[in-house]
Amino acid sequence: MSTQLTLVSHALCPYVQRAAIVLKEKSVAFERIDVDLAHKPDWFLRLSPLGKTPVLSVGGEALFESAVICEYLDETRPPRLHPEEALARARERAWMEFGSAVLSGIAMLYSAGDDTALGRAYAALRGRFEQLEAVLGEGPWFAGRRFGLVDAVFGPVFRYFDVIPPEDLFDGLPRVQAWREALAGRPSVREAVSTGYADRLRGFLLERGSALSRRLSGVRPNLSDEVRCT
Known part of the structure; x- marks a missing residue:
């Protein structure tokens, strides 16, 4: 075509x-x-x-x-990334939507105004990754040896944590961690952003004026910071 x-x-x-x-x-x-x-x-x-x-x-x-x-x-356009069987295809579409919910959780993470809200955002994301751990197989991809659209959705999700401190998000979740590492090494995932992406993302996060911004810059919030973030 x-x-x-x-x-x-x-x-x-x-x-x-x-x-x-x-x-x-x-x-x-x-x-x-x-x-x-x-x-x-x-x-x-x-x-x-x-x-x-x-x-x-x-x-x-x-x-x-x-x-x-x-x-x-x-x-x-070939090759097909979705499975052929209708139920399996529907299941993967549902997990694509789950990936969008995780992205919304990441937005809450970098928008949190104080450390309490930041901690809640990290905890909510940790819960999402625990759900993923429960459904992932032996890998290396979401559906095993077939790279699919769910993988295309989660490549950008995990890339955030090359810049955002992951804290304990992936601790004790070996399947999620292995999936994250496999996606990071996939050429299509690496090449989906331009050179300098990490620096631009860090700049965006620092400009938010959020609790995560202060953590990234190494500055702890003071009273005036907390007032501006309410």
Whole structure:
């Protein structure tokens, strides 16, 4: 299929990374255009009704929402990443949605205004990873030896903890930890972000003015910090 594909992106968006991983797994050529989501251009808003990335332009037709983009690519470009059997496919779609819930938990982590809220966010994420530990098999991927769309969803999840201190999130969870390490070594996952991603992510986190920002900068909160964060 020779239709021109353009991925409209933001440099830090984990949902964009999902689409980029799938494109790379399928060895599909595509153009990538980054937009500034703080100053959204009119052409982008015409493509993305919700004003979010990613958007995939397929010969001029715009698809938005990462799950939709990944499913489209899986239906139209080999090799298939979803299982053939309908129930197994539905199960993996459910765990893709679980991955979105984990990303929401990470957003709570880097937005927490004080150490108490930060501790709660870490504890909630720990609970999510314990749920994953209970369903993972021998690996190396979510579905065993088949790399699938669930793996494309979790590559960006684990990448956050190359910059964010993982604390005890993965302690005593050997299957989750092995999955994390396998994804970190997968070429499609590594290449889904541009050079300097980690520095840009760290800069974004430091600018949040949150409890995690202070932890990353090595500055403990004082009274005035706590007042600004309420």
